[in-house]
Amino acid sequence: DADVTQTPRNRITKTGKRIMLECSQTKGHDRMYWYRQDPGLGLRLIYYSFDVKDINKGEISDGYSVSRQAQAKFSLSLESAIPNQTALYFCATSDFPGQGKHEQFFGPGTRLTVL
């Protein structure tokens, strides 16, 4: 979905390096999420934010940190990258649930390789 963009799309780095993945959205949504996808494990939630002043840990937050710079921007950082953080990372956004519907809109993903 072009309304949710991620940069970079691909990144190769070395163990111990600091890496930042950025997500921007033009959908005007308050809620933003970071997921990690590994083969055979589906998508796992790393962090989520329901508004600019709200940050919450997800299922697998160890080794990651996030920053919600503005409603439209949500960054994921790996302070000291390690090889088992090699994965496909997705950012997603959603609006406040209305009429019982909760749809997340995903970005195109960032493929990160840690050597």
Added chain:
Amino acid sequence: LAKTTQPISMDSYEGQEVNITCSHNNIATNDYITWYQQFPSQGPRFIIQGYKTKVTNEVASLFIPADRKSSTLSLPRVSLSDTAVYYCLVGGITGGGNKLTFGTGTQLKVEL
């Protein structure tokens, strides 16, 4: 967290109806059931969502029995372009994001 279980893969032919079942035995009262579709090198895309009974939209139907311990995504008359991974997601709508749990996905392959 509500754990979900789906078949790893399914094969079908064009024009057939495909039913993918997701098991979620410990679904909570506030949890909704959502299905997403994912093509290679793309982010998942919302297909359908429901709480109980049956929901139908322009692309799929979702069947949820009374006990809500499972759900079935039904894709009518599939085509080659329906080849993708389908994820069952169980989570709260107004609750915390840590209650959003994706299954491992079902790889659907549609052939001629």
